[in-house]
Amino acid sequence: MNQIVNRKIVLASRPVGEPDPSNFDLVEEDVPGIKDGQVLVRNLYLSLDPYMRGRMSDAKSYAEPVAIGAVMIGATVGEVVRSKSPEIVEGETVLGFGGWQDYAVLDGNDVQKIEQAVVPISTALGVLGMPGMTAYTGMKNIGKPKSGETVVVAAASGAVGSVVGQIAQFEGARAVGIAGSEEKSRFVVEELGFDACVNHKAADFAQQLAAACPDGVDVYFENVGGQVFQAVLPLLNDFARIPVCGLIAHYNATEAPKGPDMTAVLMRQVLVKRLTLRGFIVWDFAEQEKEAKEALAGWIVEGRLKYKEHVTKGLENAPGALIELLKGGNFGKAVVKIG
Amino acid sequence: MNQIVNRKIVLASRPVGEPDPSNFDLVEEDVPGIKDGQVLVRNLYLSLDPYMRGRMSDAKSYAEPVAIGAVMIGATVGEVVRSKSPEIVEGETVLGFGGWQDYAVLDGNDVQKIEQAVVPISTALGVLGMPGMTAYTGMKNIGKPKSGETVVVAAASGAVGSVVGQIAQFEGARAVGIAGSEEKSRFVVEELGFDACVNHKAADFAQQLAAACPDGVDVYFENVGGQVFQAVLPLLNDFARIPVCGLIAHYNATEAPKGPDMTAVLMRQVLVKRLTLRGFIVWDFAEQEKEAKEALAGWIVEGRLKYKEHVTKGLENAPGALIELLKGGNFGKAVVKIG
Numbered sequence: 001m002n003q004i005v006n007r008k009i010v011l012a013s014r015p016v017g018e019p020d021p022s023n024f025d026l027v028e029e030d031v032p033g034i035k036d037g038q039v040l041v042r043n044l045y046l047s048l049d050p051y052m053r054g055r056m057s058d059a060k061s062y063a064e065p066v067a068i069g070a071v072m073i074g075a076t077v078g079e080v081v082r083s084k085s086p087e088i089v090e091g092e093t094v095l096g097f098g099g100w101q102d103y104a105v106l107d108g109n110d111v112q113k114i115e116q117a118v119v120p121i122s123t124a125l126g127v128l129g130m131p132g133m134t135a136y137t138g139m140k141n142i143g144k145p146k147s148g149e150t151v152v153v154a155a156a157s158g159a160v161g162s163v164v165g166q167i168a169q170f171e172g173a174r175a176v177g178i179a180g181s182e183e184k185s186r187f188v189v190e191e192l193g194f195d196a197c198v199n200h201k202a203a204d205f206a207q208q209l210a211a212a213c214p215d216g217v218d219v220y221f222e223n224v225g226g227q228v229f230q231a232v233l234p235l236l237n238d239f240a241r242i243p244v245c246g247l248i249a250h251y252n253a254t255e256a257p258k259g260p261d262m263t264a265v266l267m268r269q270v271l272v273k274r275l276t277l278r279g280f281i282v283w284d285f286a287e288q289e290k291e292a293k294e295a296l297a298g299w300i301v302e303g304r305l306k307y308k309e310h311v312t313k314g315l316e317n318a319p320g321a322l323i324e325l326l327k328g329g330n331f332g333k334a335v336v337k338i339g
Numbered sequence: 340m341n342q343i344v345n346r347k348i349v350l351a352s353r354p355v356g357e358p359d360p361s362n363f364d365l366v367e368e369d370v371p372g373i374k375d376g377q378v379l380v381r382n383l384y385l386s387l388d389p390y391m392r393g394r395m396s397d398a399k400s401y402a403e404p405v406a407i408g409a410v411m412i413g414a415t416v417g418e419v420v421r422s423k424s425p426e427i428v429e430g431e432t433v434l435g436f437g438g439w440q441d442y443a444v445l446d447g448n449d450v451q452k453i454e455q456a457v458v459p460i461s462t463a464l465g466v467l468g469m470p471g472m473t474a475y476t477g478m479k480n481i482g483k484p485k486s487g488e489t490v491v492v493a494a495a496s497g498a499v500g501s502v503v504g505q506i507a508q509f510e511g512a513r514a515v516g517i518a519g520s521e522e523k524s525r526f527v528v529e530e531l532g533f534d535a536c537v538n539h540k541a542a543d544f545a546q547q548l549a550a551a552c553p554d555g556v557d558v559y560f561e562n563v564g565g566q567v568f569q570a571v572l573p574l575l576n577d578f579a580r581i582p583v584c585g586l587i588a589h590y591n592a593t594e595a596p597k598g599p600d601m602t603a604v605l606m607r608q609v610l611v612k613r614l615t616l617r618g619f620i621v622w623d624f625a626e627q628e629k630e631a632k633e634a635l636a637g638w639i640v641e642g643r644l645k646y647k648e649h650v651t652k653g654l655e656n657a658p659g660a661l662i663e664l665l666k667g668g669n670f671g672k673a674v675v676k677i678g
Contacts, residue, residue, distance in 0.1 A: 061611050062577070225606055238401070244610050247603070262602045264586070267564055270618040271583050272400050277616040279609040 004031040008071045008101035009318055015056055018326070023056065024072070024319040031103045039085050039108050041078035043098045046315070047125035048074070048322050048334040049159070050223075050248045062281060072100035072318075075130060076338075077114060077121050088113070095124045100318050102339060119300055126333035127307040128296055130282050131159030134245050136292040137285035138221060139167045142243035142278045147172030149218035152209075152235075154178040154228045156188045156197055157308065159333035160245065163296070164221045165194045166305055173219070176212045178228055180328040187331075192306050206231040216240075222277075224248055233266065236273055244279040248326065308332030315339070343370040347410045347440035348657055354395055357665065362395065363411070363658040370442045378424050378447050380417035382437045385654070386464035387413070387661050387673040388498070389562075389587045401620060411439040411657075414469060415677075416453060416460050427452070434463045439657050441677060458639055465672035466646040467635055469621055470498030473584050475631040476624035477560060478506045481582035481617045486511030488557035491548075491574075493517040493567045495527045495536055496647065498672035499584065502635070503560045504533045505644055512558070515551045517567055519667040526670075531645050545570040555579075561616075563587055572605065575612055583618040587665065647671030654678070 005028050012025040034040050055073055058065045066073055076098030083090050085108025096111035098104030114124050126132065143164075145151050151168035155161040156177025165175035165188070177188040177197035188197035196212040198205060209231050216237035222229060225247035236242075269275060285292075299305035310332040312321040318336045325334045344367050351364040373379050394412055397404045405412055415437030422429050424447025435450035437443030453463050465471065482503075484490050490507035494500040495516025504514035504527070516527040516536035527536035535551040537544060548570050555576035561568060564586035575581075608614060624631075638644035649671040651660040657675045664673045 062613070222606075225603065229602075229606070244606065247606055247610055258599060260597060260600065262600050263568075263605055264564065266602055266605070267561075267568070267583065267586055270616055271586055272618070274401070274618040274620065274623060275616075276618075277609055277614075279611070279613040279615075281613065284613060 004103070005029070006031045006101055006103040007315055008099070009315065010069055010071050011056060011066045013068065014058060014065075015053075019053065019056060019319075019323055021319050021323070026316055032105055034082060034084050034105050036084050037108050038105055039080050039088050039094070039111060040082040041076070041094060041096060041098055041104045041106055041111070042081045043076040043078040043102060043104060043315075043338045044093075045077045045122045045125055046074050046098070046100060046318060046336040046338055047076070047129065048312075048318065048325050048330075048336060049131070050246055050326065052322060053248075053326055073097060074099055075125055076104065077124050078104065080111075083108070085109075093121055095129070100315065100336075102315060119297070122309060122311075122335050122337075123300075123307065125335055126159045126309060127163060127300065127305065128293055131333060132163050132296045133285075133289060133292045134282040135160045135163035135167060135221075136296060137282060137288050138243035138245055138280060139164060139171075139219075140288070140292075141285060142276070142280060143168075143219040143221055143241050145171045145173040145219050148174075150174045150176060150213050150215055151219040151221065152176045152178065152213065152217050152232055153221040154200070154224035155180075155248065155328075156194065157184040157192070157331060158223075160223055161221070162188070162192055162307060162332075163305070166192060166299075168219070169193065169195075170299070170304070174215075176209075176217075178209065178224075184331060187308070191308070200228055200231075210235055219243075221245070222247070230262070233269055236269065236275060238273050240273060240275050242275060242277045244277060245281065248328075310334045312336045343442070344368070345370045345440055345442040346654055347438070348654065349408055349410050350395060350405045352407065353397060353404075354392075358392065358395060358658075358662055360658050360662070365655055371444055373421060373423050373444050375423050376447050377444055378419050378427050378433070378450060379421040380415070380433060380435060380437055380443045380445055380450070381420045382415040382417040382441060382443055382654075382677045383432075384416045384461045384464055385413050385437070385439060385657060385675040385677055386415070386468065387651075387657065387664050387669075387675060388469070389585055389665065391661060392587075392665055412436060413438055414464055415443065416463050417443065419450075422447070424448075432460055434468070439654065439675075441654060458636070461648060461650075461674050461676075462639075462646065464674055465498050465648060466502060466639065466644065467632055470672060471502050471635045472624075472628060472631045473621040474499050474502035474506060474560075475635060476621060476627050477582035477584055477619060478503060478510075478558075479627070479631075480624060481615070481619060482507075482558040482560055482580050484510045484512040484558050487513075489513045489515060489552050489554055490558040490560065491515045491517065491552065491556050491571055492560040493539070493563035494519075494587065494667075495533065496523040496531070496670060497562075498646075499562055500560070501527070501531055501646060501671075502644070505531060505638075507558070508532065508534075509638070509643070513554075515548075515556075517548070517563075523670060526647070530647070539567055539570075549574055558582075560584070561586070569601070572608055575608065575614060577612050579612060579614050581614060581616045583616060584620065587667075649673045651675045 094111040223246035433450040562585035
C-alpha cells in the first residue's frame, strides 16, 4: 500500500471572521501503514457541517480545536481497504471521523458499519447521521412538540432543519420554516411539506414570519441565531421551548454586534413567558442513537421523511464548499464526494 | 361597620424608571359591606415584593397591570372581622391578596386559613409564602442541585435568595450568595450559614465571585439580572441550570442598556456549555404548594431554615418601602405592619 498517495486538507491558519481558502492547505503524503486493531478506509463522502467553523478557532468550546497543520476533522463514509481489526472485513462500508482526506487510518472500534440499505450511503452523514440525530434528540428531549402547536426552524432546507420540521408534523404540530432564498422556501413547502416557509432575506421578513404563525410559536429550534432569533422572540408563546444546537449566524463574527444590549430584553422574555432555552449537542444524547436512527430510517422507508443533499465533487473543493455553507450557499445537506 | 374608614393606597400614575411617591395616593373611604360568600379582613401585614414594579407598568406580562386609581395589589395576612362565608369564622387569621389597604373584602374561596403555629403569622408572606415557595419550586424543578455542586444566588439576604441557598446546602451543594453590602454578606454567611457571600458593589466583585466558586457554578438562581448575571456567566459549568424568577436590576430600566449587544455571547454560552435557562413564576407549580409549605415549615421547626424580615411600620410608609426594596434597601423579607 505504501506507494498510494493520500491527499489531505490541513488547517493552515486560523480564520479571523469568514474563512478563506488561504486557511487551508492541500498536502500529499504516502498512505501510512496500520497497526493491530486499525483499519485503512478510503473515504467516499465527507460531511460538511457548521460546527467545523468552531474547530478552526481556538476559543474554548466543547471540543478541542484542530491544530495548525493537522488534517481538518469531519465525519466520513468510506470503504475499508485494509483491516487489522478482527471485527471488520475489507470491503465493508463504514462511518467514522475520517477527516478531509482520501484515506484515513482509524481504530476499528471508532467506526460503525453501514448496512447496505435502500438509501444511499451518504445519508449516514445527513438524515441518518449526526444532523438527523440532532433534529430527533433536540425535538424529543427539549422541543417536545404537542399536537396543534407551532414549531419554527431556521435553515429549514438544511440537514437539521429539514428533519426538525418534518418531525414536528409527525407529532401533529404546524411546521414553519425559515430559509435563505425564495427557491429554498418553495422547496421546503412543496417538497418537504412544511406548512409555511419564510425567506429571511425578504424586507418584511418579521411581518411574514408573524403572518405564518397566527397562533404564535411554541417551539423554536435554534440553529442560526442573530436576526432570525430576534424576529422569533416576540412571537414566542408562554412556556415555549428553544433547543439551541447551533448559531451559524455568529460563527464568523469577530466581535459582539453593536448595541443596544438586548440581553435584558431576552431575559425579560424568558421570565415573563417562562421560556426554556437549552443548549445541546447531539452526543449529549448518545444513548438515544439506536432509537433515533431506527425511527429516522423507518420514516424514510415509509416515504414520509424527505431529504435533500448538496453534493460537491472533489476533496480539493471542500474548503470552498465549507466557506459557502457558512454563508448559506448550500441547498440541502452538504457533502463532498471524494475521488 | 359602615362608619369605619378604610385607608387604601392606589396607583396614581405609572412610573417612568424608578417609582417615586407621586405614583401613589392614599385615599380614604367607608369600609364597604360584604355579600354572601365574602369576608371582610382587617389587614395586619402586607407583603412587598419586586414583582409589584411590573404591575405598575402596562407592558405585557404574565399578569394584568394595576389600573390607575385602583388599590395596589399585594398579599396580606389579616384577621377576619366579618364573614358571610360558611367556611370562615370571624376572628380567624387568613392569607389573601388583600392589597395595600387597612381592610379588604375578599371572596371566602380566595383566602387561606393560617394555623397559629410556632412561627409568626407574617412568615405566611415570606419563608412560608410565595417567596419560600418560589425558592423551593425553582430548585426542585429547575435548579436540581446535586451533592458537591455549587449554587449561586443573588439577593441572598432577601426573601427568595436566603431560602435558595439553604435548600442548596440541605441537598449537599455549596451555597454562594451575592448581596448588596458587607453587612448583608456577613449576615448571609454568619447567620444563614452560606459557604460564602460576595458584595456585588465591591470593585473586584467578579474576581471575588470567581474565588468563591473554585469549581465553577452548576446552578445560578436568577432573580436579579444585569451585571450580576454577566459576572456569573463565565463561571458556569457545562450543563448548568439557571432558573429565572426575577430580574430586579431591570425593573426600573427605561431602555435597553448601551451596547455592544451581548445576546450573542449569552447564546454562545448556552450552546457551548449546554446551559438550561428557564423562566418560571411560583404559580406554574401551584400543585406543589402543599408539599413546599410542609417542607419549609418542617425545616423551620427543626431549626435548620433561618429567615429574616424587614418590617416597615404603617400602611402610609408602604410606597417608600417598595421604592427602597427596588434599590436593594431592604434587609430580609420586606413586609409592612399595618395599623
